Amino acid sequence: MTVRAAVAGASGYAGGELLRVLAGHPEVEVGALTGNSNAGQRFGALQPHLVPFADRVLEETSAEVLRGHDVVFLALPHGQSAAVAEQLGTAADGPLVIDCGADFRLADAADWERYYGTPHAGTWPYGLPELPGARAALRGSKRVAVPGCFPTAVSLALVPAFAGALADSEAPEAVIVAATGTSGAGKALKPHLLGSEVMGSMSPYGVGGGHRHTPEMIQNLSAAAGRRVSVSFTPTLAPMARGILATCSAKAAPGTTAEQLRAVYEKAYQDEPFVTVLPEGQWPATASVVASNSVHLQVAHDPDAARLLVVAAVDNLTKGTAGGAVQSMNLALGLDEGLGLSTIGVAP
């Protein structure tokens, strides 16, 4: 089986990472590469690290160009995917459409409208296979909503705690502070993303609940808890290009112990090839997961503060976007779920 895949938004960081992963996938042949402002340019000038595609020319993003592929990856600014997806149609022989944007992640239309300010476009099967029930929805689907990078890290970190009732269920809450590499902010030319500003500096943004990934976290954690989980989420920008370190905590349910915590996490992920619960005493480092589809987790119980802590490291561009997207593609197409994906990071 050879799958022909197109990437819309190929000149951005998510698009570039999709191509890096797809180039190593044994069943995929890369078709059209599209963009908007850069259409017509030699691809090698835009993404010089993607040598095999250097002589390609970026095409204009349109349904005409994208149609005729088996899979279409959309790595477009939020709000642009719905229109393209609609034009591609849902015919049985139409393409599998995988949206790396936010448009179809949220089930709740009110949440969408509050955080994005536009009408809700719908909800697609959620591309985080490790979540309870997610695989069944992804298998054979013609549509996939790739999770946000922060919700990927945070959901894998906290869902077992809420699903396993280790976290308090009376007034369930989580406090999350996550550091992200600058690639998470994309290639936009903004002053605070200049190298001179970023190097040697940490700074927060979207403090106080404003970040658009917050409702997505609430959705996933609440599903696990069986009731609404209150989430305080603060993202920070770190002086590195890739990687998310999510430090997540939740009030511990009465009686929770460190041993229980470890046991529940080890059990939850024992068959998950892309989630590693590190041995006791070893803490995740984002460097260990760079360019890999791995998530590294570690857990701790703080009896004095009566909180449980879970720290997750992921690569925002790989497992957090492109790797996760390909993992879901594999499921949707009936391929081996891990095909073309690596658990090995690039370190140091």
Add this chain to the structure above:
Amino acid sequence: MTVRAAVAGASGYAGGELLRVLAGHPEVEVGALTGNSNAGQRFGALQPHLVPFADRVLEETSAEVLRGHDVVFLALPHGQSAAVAEQLGTAADGPLVIDCGADFRLADAADWERYYGTPHAGTWPYGLPELPGARAALRGSKRVAVPGCFPTAVSLALVPAFAGALADSEAPEAVIVAATGTSGAGKALKPHLLGSEVMGSMSPYGVGGGHRHTPEMIQNLSAAAGRRVSVSFTPTLAPMARGILATCSAKAAPGTTAEQLRAVYEKAYQDEPFVTVLPEGQWPATASVVASNSVHLQVAHDPDAARLLVVAAVDNLTKGTAGGAVQSMNLALGLDEGLGLSTIGVAP
């Protein structure tokens, strides 16, 4: 008035920063520079950025060498200050001793013994002048315990919230995640501190309440709250040499509003030259405070999560150690509190 100051532990990062700050102080003349493993070496080989001291030779740390100075700064590994301090004595004409280590920070002997595993050496006036009551204790004192770098950031971030009853006082708690530059870990040759490991990577340590700065934060926040505050503290190591970004949150007291929060913080720090509450919409970045004695703060209220958030940026070596130490020295000696200290950071 010219003050003769000695620095014990001059070859480390805290010692080097003390010298950088003291060299710019109009009333200070730098006397002995001491160390242990490096004693006898040309100072320029150890701290090449400190050009005016390059031709000095590092002396052995001993009471004999340190005695005869007006001020002795101790930048020694934790547990070594008490012995030196005792030998220096407390005669009226003896030196002002300023300990940058942890030995005399904690008032509670049980806390000390639990976290440090040795007998408690005592408690000295606490060198964070911006805390309620601290200045009075520092003025004229012959002893100063310089706060830990994390507690400096966290206390300035959260004390007004607890003192002003904006944070919940029923079951007061705080969740703190703080990123620190690697200089906070000192010059020790440990594999995880190698540049190859640190660059491009974020990782946590001391997760689950184990970090020794935790009881110091609890002490300061509890004093402000008037009852014991429960603290969950997670430090993370960031790929930068200097700076702490402390993301602090606490359950909001019922009825707390964003306006109140801002008003309380602006009032609390309106006369503090080294604490800047940033205008609404602007968030602290550690780069803005590098090599300065400034603390930059911003506040937010998250009504959905019912938490208030305060983010603080400090330079762990300057306001977090050496600058704070000199600020306290000024108070102890009756000099202008800001002498030799700058609010201006080195950016970009």
Add this chain to the structure above:
Amino acid sequence: MTVRAAVAGASGYAGGELLRVLAGHPEVEVGALTGNSNAGQRFGALQPHLVPFADRVLEETSAEVLRGHDVVFLALPHGQSAAVAEQLGTAADGPLVIDCGADFRLADAADWERYYGTPHAGTWPYGLPELPGARAALRGSKRVAVPGCFPTAVSLALVPAFAGALADSEAPEAVIVAATGTSGAGKALKPHLLGSEVMGSMSPYGVGGGHRHTPEMIQNLSAAAGRRVSVSFTPTLAPMARGILATCSAKAAPGTTAEQLRAVYEKAYQDEPFVTVLPEGQWPATASVVASNSVHLQVAHDPDAARLLVVAAVDNLTKGTAGGAVQSMNLALGLDEGLGLSTIGVAP
């Protein structure tokens, strides 16, 4: 004597560094801060590290605003200084004008026109006091052309070799590769200056003689050699915000020895407070000179390659721009040359 100084271009990196240095100068009072695109904005939003100026408002750059100051620093894009300077006039009671741009650095009009493509505006006294003859021209001058950051490093590195005939004088040549921090490229929003692109990456630019600092280096080295020196100059962009490391080499004159080389450099700079020839075996690191007015130099002789090597580290923004500008201001005004300047770097 209190000197009132205005800074035109205060929102850029050079302008910000001028303010950082001037704020610590005991005889300077900072007057107008001007800009163009950012005029009207609160200064704290543009340069948050400059706390004492946070509440100022950026004014429009114009002769009206700048006039009436004792000193006017121009930190404008190349080509904009001449017009402003002309409007400020050269009356005896007019301001000292110090241009941090390139407009008045080159003595040769043809060089200027070839590299900048516009008519030559003239030549002002050259603000590198350590060069032979420079101090005499700067003392009492009403005009100063601040050298480029690369020429500062390279001239101090190689002038003694050419002036002392240690470098070959038959066909004098130099090969220079210099790494610069990203602040050297300014705050312009260009894709290759994004943090995501810069971190973890080294890349060259202006290869093959195209960089505009090349004729300035040739001018200074040729003056020292007494005949035209051929220069191959390659700048590279390094993943750091500040600092230049210039690796300079020249064919050795026959018979030159390592001992001679060291002796000539130590003699050349023995009375220069801002130039440190490091002891044998110690090599310059840019971190040692960050935010200082120091230049660190080391020399070597490679008998196999018959070349002499000189490596210089400077902070491109301090000694390479703002510190050098203030040093020249001191000379021009008859103040102590080192007033307000520090030899101490911010490290680590």
Add this chain to the structure above:
Amino acid sequence: MTVRAAVAGASGYAGGELLRVLAGHPEVEVGALTGNSNAGQRFGALQPHLVPFADRVLEETSAEVLRGHDVVFLALPHGQSAAVAEQLGTAADGPLVIDCGADFRLADAADWERYYGTPHAGTWPYGLPELPGARAALRGSKRVAVPGCFPTAVSLALVPAFAGALADSEAPEAVIVAATGTSGAGKALKPHLLGSEVMGSMSPYGVGGGHRHTPEMIQNLSAAAGRRVSVSFTPTLAPMARGILATCSAKAAPGTTAEQLRAVYEKAYQDEPFVTVLPEGQWPATASVVASNSVHLQVAHDPDAARLLVVAAVDNLTKGTAGGAVQSMNLALGLDEGLGLSTIGVAP
């Protein structure tokens, strides 16, 4: 064909990169992992990014453990490979031995003894297939000497210029300044390799001809030129974990033009999958080749300085060590030369 490969020195950076590359090689099965000081430790504690090997235990490096593999990679400190190789023997059915150390790179015993101070152990086929004649020597060989990381970059950059007589052949010389990421210095615990020292700093080392890679460059360039090439080589340490940017220049032969230069390089590498001569106007960046086996090159002619410039970017650990080693392994075993190797870098 499945090849069983052992890695000696698996806990170091070169060893780790060998495993990362070998894990993706379709014909390789990884056998023993050995080390010395870390023998007996769980591998996941030493190299957490290599998830598939996490539960392995590091064995002691010895001929007994290594024997019985089809291929043995030696990633040992210089001087240790010869003894191990001798014990492994040269029987027809013995293992292919690939030495990532320096022991067998130099043909000239005097060079070896001068730079390494020990007796010369011999010379093995040189593992840089892109050099003239190298492939023939590697095919079917039981021994491979992997080139140094700097000589890999520099030889690919300058050999066509010398072989094609574009560089001056009267008194052939080259001046090379190369920036390397810190992983090039290995995992040794040395103060100047600490993150706090490295971040934000550039510094040179081995200035004046002292670096041990110098004779290897001279060997390769001289072979191309047909006479001894004089080389001035200065390495610098850059604030990044991986990558080499080699800025290489040579006196141009009379009459050399930019067009010739480009034509010669494009021709030299037109059939080399791992060498990309970038289009005019585009310069190499180390980020583009991270974790890839690619070399990116660009050329320029500087008529004023009468020099030609070639800049090369490689990943010191991949093409510069482990990728190059696997490329040579493929040749030696008669496999497709590019098997298991990627031209795609991990960027940003």
